[in-house]
Amino acid sequence: MSxxxxxxxxxDESVLVAEAKAGNYAAFDExxxxxxxxxxxxxxxxxxxxxxxxxxxxxxxxxxxxxLPDFREDSRFYTWIVRIAVNEGLxxxxxxxxxxxxxxxxxxxxxxxxxxREFADxxxxxxxxxxxxxxxxxxxxxxxxxxxxFRTVFYLxxxxxxxxxxxxxxxxxxxxxxxxxxxxARLRLREDLSRIxxxx
Amino acid sequence: xxxxKAINEISNYLxxxxxxxxxxxxxxxxxxxxxxxxxxxxxxxxxxxYCDGKLFELPTDVRLRLHEALRxxxxxxxx
Numbered sequence: 001m002s003x004x005x006x007x008x009x010x011x012d013e014s015v016l017v018a019e020a021k022a023g024n025y026a027a028f029d030e031x032x033x034x035x036x037x038x039x040x041x042x043x044x045x046x047x048x049x050x051x052x053x054x055x056x057x058x059x060x061x062x063x064x065x066x067x068l069p070d071f072r073e074d075s076r077f078y079t080w081i082v083r084i085a086v087n088e089g090l091x092x093x094x095x096x097x098x099x100x101x102x103x104x105x106x107x108x109x110x111x112x113x114x115x116x117r118e119f120a121d122x123x124x125x126x127x128x129x130x131x132x133x134x135x136x137x138x139x140x141x142x143x144x145x146x147x148x149x150f151r152t153v154f155y156l157x158x159x160x161x162x163x164x165x166x167x168x169x170x171x172x173x174x175x176x177x178x179x180x181x182x183x184x185a186r187l188r189l190r191e192d193l194s195r196i197x198x199x200x
Numbered sequence: 201x202x203x204x205k206a207i208n209e210i211s212n213y214l215x216x217x218x219x220x221x222x223x224x225x226x227x228x229x230x231x232x233x234x235x236x237x238x239x240x241x242x243x244x245x246x247x248x249x250y251c252d253g254k255l256f257e258l259p260t261d262v263r264l265r266l267h268e269a270l271r272x273x274x275x276x277x278x279x
Contacts, residue, residue, distance in 0.1 A: 025274055036266060037258045044256055054262050058269050065273055115207060119235040122242050127249060136255050158247045183211040190239070190246040
């Protein structure tokens with residue numbers, strides 16, 4: 001009953017890219033299937049809402065499809081699609097800024113000392129105490145309360161797992177600016193979540 | 201080491217981005233300061249919550265619209 005390893009092993013990303021470039025749509029579709037969930041999450045974290053996250057998801061893959069012949073493969077396809085999606089997300093935020101809905105990077109957010117006010121331990125395993133939708137709502141509300149570049153840095157460093165240097169390069173920030181924003185983003189998220197999850 | 205200095209190094213501590221001596225100094229502080237210990241612990245937990253791969257699933261309707269948009273693009277692209 002056992003299948004041959006060739007039949008079950010997922011194809012290497014570079015093979016899928018080569019096949020997609022040669023006009024095999026099924027190969028491109030496989031790349032989409034592989035990364036669509038992560039790109040949607042990225043969109044959610046950068047824009048802070050589901051509608052814009054869907055736009056980011058669609059625009060990122062449509063652009064990748066359109067520009068695939070220009071993709072030089074000096075990075076992984078996944079890194080390339082993340083970069084496209086980050087740019088789409090930031091563009092969304094700039095549009096919101098120009099429509100005066102949000103301020104992008106209030107300078108005050110970069111200054112002053114960040115000291116915690118909540119010092120209590122949390123209830124153990126809050127993720128097991130809440131329904132998934134409720135937990136997602138709490139986490140998204142906290143992220144949406146951060147300045148846009150803070151949440152972008154937080155997502156790329158802590159969720160996506162990029163290095164400080166890769167994050168700096170992708171966002172055109174200095175390494176020091178990435179570190180400072182990550183520090184503030186982590187403490188602010190913790191502060192918000194502590195009000196909900198603290199033991200007591 | 202006081203609380204303010206410890207908190208200012210929390211990111212570097214969590215990222216393993218400290219020299220051994222400073223790391224040890226912070227560890228000694230955390231062992232005796234319950235407030236800072238709680239802050240460090242819950243910051244780590246905050247990051248873990250956001251990294252939970254079971255959260256933020258792609259809704260089926262959003263996925264269908266993505267694939268439909270890609271098919272439309274494919275049909276309109278000259279080959």
